[in-house]
Amino acid sequence: MPESLLSVPPLLIPAGTPRAGVEWSVSEGLTPYTPAIAAMEARAHAIHDGTAGECVWLVEHPPTYTAGTSAKPEDLKDARFPAVPAGRGGKWTYHGPGQRVAYAMLDLTRPHGPVPARDIRAYVHALEEWMIRALWRFNIRGERREGRVGIWVVRPGGAEEKIGAIGVRVTRWVSWHGLALNLEPDLSHFGGIVPCGIAEHGVTSLHALGVLITMEELDSALMSAWDEVFG
Template sequence: MTAPPATDPVEWIISEGRTPYGPALEAMEAHAAAIRAGTGRERVWLVEHDPTYTAGTSARPEDLRDARFPTFAAGRGGQWTYHGPGQRTGYVMLDLTRQHGSVAPRDVRAFVHGLEEWLIRTLDRFNVRAERRAGRVGLWVPNRATGTEDKIAAIGVRVTRWVSWHGVALNVDPDLSHFGGIVPCGISEFGVTSLHAQGVLATMDEADAALRAAWAEVFG
């Protein structure tokens, strides 16, 4: 586990290896409480999980097609999401009563827009043009074979007394067949892709560096 110097306004932690989802959920909730109490620093926590399906508050039971992996009630917004090896999950714990770069205080919509912009700028560093789509959560890239679009990154947040937790998931090189056990985010008409599937053979370290650089442009 690595962390930046204490002088950084937001603490960045990158956990090595696999982080079990259950303990990660408990750690996030505890740290969000510490931020509210003024005893914890704001934090971006980058992890990689074992294969896991997580259910948001709007998840439909029928959208869990194949419970081949452990499932968790995540408590965030949204529906079903997959986490697993080759995917970088970023948990974002910020005091939203404060200004963060271009994101105004107490504006959850602007915060989510900022998370989307963070991912868009991260992917742009790999010459992958990802875009928002009205009515579809996440970031999308063209699928030239089908003429439709595929999701390359997901977003799911929770805000408790103006402190955020949960966050984003960027597909670097996960096993895309694992998404077949769910209807990702309740959207069945579109597929899922990754940097590697787009022909960008980035390492996790390179993805982390891009996330860190793009963060400063949006939230710095």
């Protein structure tokens, strides 16, 4: 665990609503990033020990740059916001208001619907499918790209922009971290980093694409799409 986490006051994942065997919890307001990591890690350990159930935790964070295990220092171009080591896979990403972050803490020793047990590649593919199906509910076609984890949309004219990021960690076959889907974040905030190490493509959001839905509507789409992918 990074030393910075050792002095962080504990943050409990709030009680949620069971849904198809998985507890769903939604935090109001902005959840500080570093305590959220500690809360996720504690929940992952409890799942492994059999003292807590699986959980999907939906949050928004204050503006934060987070570094995955493959992040390059030079890809942090302007540290205008706190830069925090995340401990997940991947490179630099941004979290902030208007972005729905979904943390999935699952026991991967068992299957989840069509997602087989102990198959991290299949699990990441399922997270991508989850975003694709949620976006399709708003007539947005999200697409995968070979060699680029996350979900992309194609603008008229052919420009590709990223709308959803994925970064996972698996500890003793329990997953934590998850995905970030852009509803209406300030897209200029991504300018302080090279998002996911990819400089040649931009970043977009549902609102930038003209889909002016609420966070509650996006959460509803994520919940129903979850049942299709992991149910």
